[in-house]
Amino acid sequence: MRGSLFAFFGGAFITLQGVANARISQDIGTWQAAMITQFTGFITALMILLFVRDGEWQQFKQVKPLYLIGGAFGAVIVFSNVTAIHQIGVTYTISALLIAQLCLTFVIDINGWFGVVKQKMRLPQFVGIGMMIAGVMILRF
Amino acid sequence: MIPGLLMAIAAGSLVGLQNIFNSKVNERAGSWATTALVLGMGFAASLTIGFILEGKRIFTLQNMQPWYWISGMIGVGVVICLVQGVKRLGPTYAILIVLTSQLVLALLFDSLGLLGLDKVPFTFNKLLGVLAIVGGVIVFKIGGGRKFQKSVVQRK
Numbered sequence: 001m002r003g004s005l006f007a008f009f010g011g012a013f014i015t016l017q018g019v020a021n022a023r024i025s026q027d028i029g030t031w032q033a034a035m036i037t038q039f040t041g042f043i044t045a046l047m048i049l050l051f052v053r054d055g056e057w058q059q060f061k062q063v064k065p066l067y068l069i070g071g072a073f074g075a076v077i078v079f080s081n082v083t084a085i086h087q088i089g090v091t092y093t094i095s096a097l098l099i100a101q102l103c104l105t106f107v108i109d110i111n112g113w114f115g116v117v118k119q120k121m122r123l124p125q126f127v128g129i130g131m132m133i134a135g136v137m138i139l140r141f
Numbered sequence: 142m143i144p145g146l147l148m149a150i151a152a153g154s155l156v157g158l159q160n161i162f163n164s165k166v167n168e169r170a171g172s173w174a175t176t177a178l179v180l181g182m183g184f185a186a187s188l189t190i191g192f193i194l195e196g197k198r199i200f201t202l203q204n205m206q207p208w209y210w211i212s213g214m215i216g217v218g219v220v221i222c223l224v225q226g227v228k229r230l231g232p233t234y235a236i237l238i239v240l241t242s243q244l245v246l247a248l249l250f251d252s253l254g255l256l257g258l259d260k261v262p263f264t265f266n267k268l269l270g271v272l273a274i275v276g277g278v279i280v281f282k283i284g285g286g287r288k289f290q291k292s293v294v295q296r297k
Contacts, residue, residue, distance in 0.1 A: 003229025004238055010222030011242030015250065017215040023256045024212060027204040031191030035199065038187055040213030042180035048217065049173040059169040060178070070162030073155040074183025075190055080152035087145030089261040094247035095274055096146050098240055100153030102281060105160070114161050124284020131277030139270030 015094060021078055022085040034078035067114075092139060099132045176220045180213070237282050241275050 017037070025033040060068060084093040106125060112118030159179075167175045191199035226235035248271050254260030 003226050003235065006222045007226030007230060007235040007238035008242045010219055010226055010235075011239035012246045013215050013219040013222060014239070015243045015246040017212070017219065019250050019256055019258060020212045020215060022258060024209050026257075027206070028202045028209070029191075029195070029198070031187055031195060031199060032202055033209075034187040035184060035191055036202070036209060037213040037216070038180045038184040040210060041216040042177060042184050042213070044214050044217045045173055045177040045180055045220070049177050052173055056170065057174055059171075059174070060166070062169050063166050067162040067165040068178065069182060070159045070166070071179035071182025072186035073159045074179065075186035077152045077155050077159070078183070078187070079190075080148040080155075084145045084148040084152065085258070087148070088142060090247040090250045090258070091244075091261065091267060091271065092146065093149045093152075094243055095271070096149035097153035097156065098243065098278070099274070100150040101157040101160075102278070104154045104157035106281075108157070108161060114165070116161060122284070124280050128277045128279075128281025128284060131280060132274045133277075135270045135273030135275075135277060137270075138266055138273055141266050 015090065018081050018085060018093070019090060022082045022090075025082045025086075030079050030082050031075075033082065034075055038074055038078070092136070095132075095136050095139065099129070099136065102132070103129060172220060172224050176217070180216065233282060237279060240278050244271050244274060247271075 021033050021037055024037070028036070081093065081097065084096070106129070108114060109116060109119040110121055163175055163179055166178065170178070188199065223235070223239065226239065229235075230238070248263070248267060250256075250258065251261035251267075252263035
């Protein structure tokens, strides 16, 4: 039960973050909003890290440099997310975003790119993607 | 309509890619070091791109309201909730609930026009569409007994 609540609020916060960024961008600009929210998030995470010490900075050396710079995508993610919310609303934005996310992850899993465990394509995944796209079509009417 | 959709698709693809990269870092460094790194990188990239495109205007923050300064902490709340959710439920069900609540909340935000965004009227079709997407996510995630990648640091 508590696990479900955590997961529920996790998802709620993700949507809230997008909406809050969209609101903030109206006042200070979109890149500015991306910059400020990630800066304050960074400082907060850094402070928590100093308290909990659940990991070691030194371990970063053992990770491929490519994976370390993944965070930089955050700039474009926030910018695109905010722009999309302004243009087509939150529901469409989150729907299209999630479908693209799942589809890309699916393609990466099938091909075993980036050293992920290779997965086979199965019917349910295609049915699932079909249902999601149908869902977006229904949203339009 | 189309440009907005393309933006959302671009964002989603990058989120998918980023989740995989983040989980690689997470395996070694733990979730808080990873979160700090990811947000720090995102900040640096936003600053750089913003400076290239807008010059010094990137530093002029007009009409800042106090809560703008703490909105970044929502992302930290996301990490706490996802880590705890995945720990208690396992990645499959935790991520299912996360995706579902993202969609339901999106519909709620649009319908109520919260936080001063344009109100997008609620229709029965919107609910039906969201339910179909949620159904699709469930079939996709649970059908066929695939294994799931544990991706704790998920981004907006």
